[in-house]
Amino acid sequence: MDQGRLTKKERHALILSEVRRSASIRISKLARRIGVAGETIRRDLIELGDAGLINRTYGGATISLVTSEPVISERGLTLVEERARIGRGAAGLVQKGQIVMIDGGSTTYEVARNLSQLKRDLTIITNSTGVASVAGANPTFRVLLCPGTYDSREGSVLGEDTVEFVRRYNADVAIIGASGLSADGPSDMISGAAAVKRAMISRSLSAVLVVTHDKFGRSSLERICGLDDIADIVTDSEPKADLRTAAEQAGTELHVFAGD
Structure with missing residues (x-):
């Protein structure tokens, strides 16, 4: 699906939802699912990882342990x-x-x-x-x-x-x-x-x-x-x-x- 016009916040919400649903997920799969370039997903994962919301892996991400809570929104x-x-x-x-x-x-x-x-x-x-x-x-x-x-x-x-x-x-x-x-x-x-x-x-x-x-x-x-x-x-x-x-x-x- 073409979701390239999503805002960064909307992309982040979708990424978090996909990672939580699958426990772990690949950048290539996320890029296809959301309809944006892999490089965009890679930057998003870096930001989400820095915020403690996910654990970045080589080529993808996994859910974070309960050492931090996502923001209430x-x-x-x-x-x-x-x-x-x-x-x-x-x-x-x-x-x-x-x-x-x-x-x-x-x-x-x-x-x-x-x-x-x-x-x-x-x-x-x-x-x-x-x-x-x-x-x-x-x-x-x-x-x-x-x-x-x-x-x-x-x-x-x-x-x-x-x-x-x-x-x-x-x-x-x-x-x-x-x-x-x-x-x-x-x-x-x-x-x-x-x-x-x-x-x-x-x-x-x-x-x-x-x-x-x-x-x-x-x-x-x-x-x-x-x-x-x-x-x-x-x-x-x-x-x-x-x-x-x-x-x-x-x-x-x-x-x-x-x-x-």
Whole structure:
């Protein structure tokens, strides 16, 4: 297909999607798939490699280990249907009039987007500008945006001021995402984000973890908490037996919203 008129950002998104789908891919195949010269793909791979999004190989690329997260705008371009199902499912767990803490992330954003379509008279406390914006569009919602140091990669504020602000409030439920989920619990690549998630969990009566299936069996840099701190996991696919067993033993309810 002739996609030579794509912008660099659009090419990068397509490349990331192809590499993640195939785990590894050749420059020649990418060039044919996207419809540009091999040299253009080679330059794109260098930039994506420098950003930590892929591992460059001779003549191609492989997916990067979970030592870095793609920027939130890149993450939002992948697993779109899966995140939408999770967003609808998690929104259904929230009751009218509740106080809800929501941390930053592409999957938690989908939860907020689905909540914003409901008349629930919610109070939303978030460190995500995207979540605040979409939730704020609902006139029945009261939205409290945390202070802190803005992280453009995450579209969220992080840091001591953020954690201190969160600890001032009580909430009915915390809705958080994660970079990885194993039997040891959810984990995150960014320490500042993990600290905010822990603060939200500690100030809420229950915690809901929203994760796509690609996070299963992965461990990122920092453990957020144990599975016994999570009341509900909302996902798009059935996890392997060991993870399901660990969740059941921890008393965590698993909600799987699979596609057709």
